[in-house]
Amino acid sequence: MDSVCIGKEGKKVSVKKKRRLLMRTVILIVLFAAVGFTLYASLTKDKSPIVVGEKAPDFVLTDLEGNKHQLSDYKGKGVFINFWGTWCEPCKVEMPHINTQYNEYKSQGVEVLAVNMGEPTLLINNFLDKYDFTFPVLEDKSKDVAGLYNIYKLPATIIVDSDGVIVDIVEGQLPEGRIKAMMEQIKPE
Structure with missing residues (x-):
């Protein structure tokens, strides 16, 4: 029952x-x-991962002085895009090398865009007070650009040639010799 x-x-x-x-x-x-x-x-999910040999996705970010930087505005120049964070030890090591090479290559048509991923402006400024970088530091507060470029580990570097095509994608710390070679590679003819 x-x-x-x-x-x-x-x-x-x-x-x-x-x-x-x-x-x-x-x-x-x-x-x-x-x-x-x-x-x-x-x-x-990201529908189209970035690939070497393809056009770099366009973006607009603001630097610490309030100036807007749009990737497509750099057409005709090589662009070294470096994603970094103030807490990232390898970033602290490579950024002075990036600055040294930028000072050598900027007159040859190479630009550096250092993209901070989502940190407060005060924290970024405190970090930058310790250095004398001459390249623009952009803020990706919402991490939309990092997502667009599939960046999840820092540091990460994307180099784009003068036609706006991705030439190389590197995750991890770059030694100065590699930075120099990358800038040489994207230097316009």
């Missing part, structure tokens, strides 16, 4: 029916969660 429970309306409900209803509810919840996750993942 089935065990009997009293339901909300005061009616008798068998324990088997109650268990079946609970199992169906759990299955429906899991199914809806899976569908929701799949939709979320497909809508938020």
Whole structure:
């Protein structure tokens, strides 16, 4: 004989029916969660990862002085885009080397855009007070540009030639000799 429970309306409900209803509810919840996750993942994933040999995605960011920098405005110049953070030890090592090479190559048509990923302006300024960098430092507060370029590890460098085509993508600290070679590679003819 089935065990009997009293339901909300005061009616008798068998324990088997109650268990079946609970199992169906759990299955429906899991199914809806899976569908929701799949939709979320497909809508938020980057549809077109950047690739060497393709046009660099355009972006506009503001530097610490309030000037806007749009990548497409640098057409005709080589652009060395470096993503960094104040907490990143390898960034602290490579940034002075980037500045040294920038000072050598800027008159030859090479620009550096140092993109800070989402840190407060005060923190960035405190970091920069320790150095005398001459290249523009841009703020990617929402990390949209980092997402556009699939940057998740710092430091990361993207070099773009004078036609706006990605020439190289490098994650990790760059030694000064490699920085020099990269700038030489994107120097306009």
